Amino acid sequence: MSDLIRSWLRNERHERLYEKAANIAEEARSHLEETDLEAKFSHQTLKVIKQEGYPSLSLPLRLGGEGISLYEFLFLQEKIAEGDGSVALSIGWHVGVLMELSEDRNWSKDHFMELARQVIENQAVVNRAATEPATGSPTRGGIPETKAVKQADHYILNGRKTFTSMADHLDYYIVSAYVEDLKDIGWFIIDRHQPGVKVEKTWDTLGMRGTASDDLVLENVELNVDHLVEVKSKGKPSPKGWLLHIPACYLGIAVAARNDAITFAKNFQPNSLDTPISDVSHIQDKIGEMEWKLMQAHSFMYSTARKWDEEPEQREHMGPELAAVKLAVTNAAVEVVDLAMRIAGGRGLSKDQPFEKYYRDVRAGLHNPPMDDAVLRMLAGKALNE
Template identity: 75%
Template sequence: MGDALQPWIKNDRQKRLFEKAVRISQEARDHIKETDRDAVFSYKTLKVIKQEKYPSLTLPADAGGEDLSLYEFLLLQQKIAEGDGSVALSIGWHLGVLMELSEDNLWNDVQFERLAKEVAEDQKVVNRAATEPATGSPTRGGIPETKAVRNGGQYILDGRKTFTSMAEHLDYYIVSAFVEDLQEVGWFLVDRHQPGVSVEKTWDTLGMRGTASDDLVLNQVELNEEDLVEVKSKRKSLPKGWLLHIPACYLGIAVAARNDAIEFAKNFQPNSLDTPISEVNHIQDKIGEMEWKLLQAHSFLYGTARKWDEEPDQRHLMEEELAAVKLAVTNTASEVVDLAMRIAGGRGLSKAFLFEKYYRDVRAGLNNPPMDDAVVSMLAKKALS
């Protein structure tokens, strides 16, 4: 579906930006055997990401970025995911966080400008660290067990965070903690090189192994008052369009599986046939089913992104729609990869092909927020109200 993506590119600016994603995607694909085997994120891929100035794209233009629209963000993320979904999901968190900070004004100007300057000038990378062993996903409402205790003009931070994508490669972490003197949840900007900050290699999963989402360990980390960048009670409860980078990633994995399945079908000819299997009716049926599923997913994802970009006054009403896109697209992506596996047959299980990796990686989309049950419940309550 590489050629079919071209109609989604609307102008020269998007073409220029898309070429950045193409180069990152190609580099990422070169390292997938190593990163999948060892559950690591490639330094070489990160080097290309920074050379392309990709980390600063979602910053406002006056802060040194490209003021990327949501539509453009998803277009680029999907392309990177066609090379390796782990890379797309990992760097997507960074770009999404910066988009959220830029659009929702969650930090004061000094705090945001400090981080934005380092991202724009040095392509530094940041991610939120919110998930914990005991609380699970922060979207479920658990209070962090990570604690921030005031000590004079400082805070002392102790705790452990799980699912910290690119943990070893991040320059900054935005860490959630229970702030004892405020008796509420806050977020601290923590420098990777701060004493007491370490990464423990714990990431050993079935899929998305290349995100290297290891544990972040915080042991008596001393922080200044100004490092407390967000407080929960002061945050606006707004729909998060940037989270559509999640379904864009899994859609990219599905497109890659579709492309490989078609290539396989056109070139595989068992000696029981006079033609490649692409000429067999039930194989064509599966290819056709992949196509209409992908067309639906593309339309829902990018149509919603255009609405977000073109109707900003309607964004506060889009929470259910955004959640429905995530549910629909990630589940569709899983169905498409399953069809690709069926086309490849037993060879789809072989490490000689990438089908089994797509199959493992796409499954992870069901565990990214918002989860299916939460979305279904949200939609039901909206309908009943």
């Protein structure tokens, strides 16, 4: 079976990095049944992720990382998602957050260097915890109900965060809270072992079950003032190229579905036919449709990533383009998986086949930010204001 993702590699460095992702994908695939059934993240997969040095890849070379580009980040994430989309999305948040902190430098040098040291030396894993039951996605602008109250030289935090991917496996949480004395939203870095921090097993969804995105609960968590690492900026938010790890993840799921659909078509021969169903015209039509959708999605996503990497002066204007990639690629991924299901027919609904999991997982992409309606309004506004 041809490797669609490998076709986007351009040099020996890419090949070396790709092998790390391929090893993680292989490990993740071996735990699919367990993680999907129990809605948990595999300890063994995380062990391999750390053995491959994946958590430190987006840190600068001068600190001991690989300083991966956006283009490299995306093909790595896509390959891991081919093994298990849940693993790719989960670790993608960590790598993306470190990429953002490295590039935007919105933390003090001391705060960033301490986190970077933990990642380099221990392959520590971190994620932002921002979503809450009442606010929904933070991209919609809701004010956190998690509160940080200052008492003398420390803060007391109370609140609950939902959709905290890999919640029980993270070494650090970067938690958003309304900081009462500042009358603003701030971000606190919290060690997982801090008293008052606990994870409640609440994750029971249709798809992407293996992200184990359980609730993070904070009960009178006492933090030094120094743990306030970031305060919400007042200006217009800058485009975040690293968020393309989201469409890359769902594109990887679609590629896996495409590969399995072709294998199924080549090998399934009902007794009503003299050849496998791969020779049937309507099956070939569906395979052809999968191919051109994937070609379009890959071309749009990777050309945009190259523009981000090679034309940094254009980044501040790329918000609509990045959002359009997410909309186009995730919707194309949904369509490709649907076509794979149609090729497999009723057998695709069986737990004995991989297609029903692809079908459940890929739909989660429609609910990751930015949402389709927000993207369409952004694009309409850009056109109307030209």
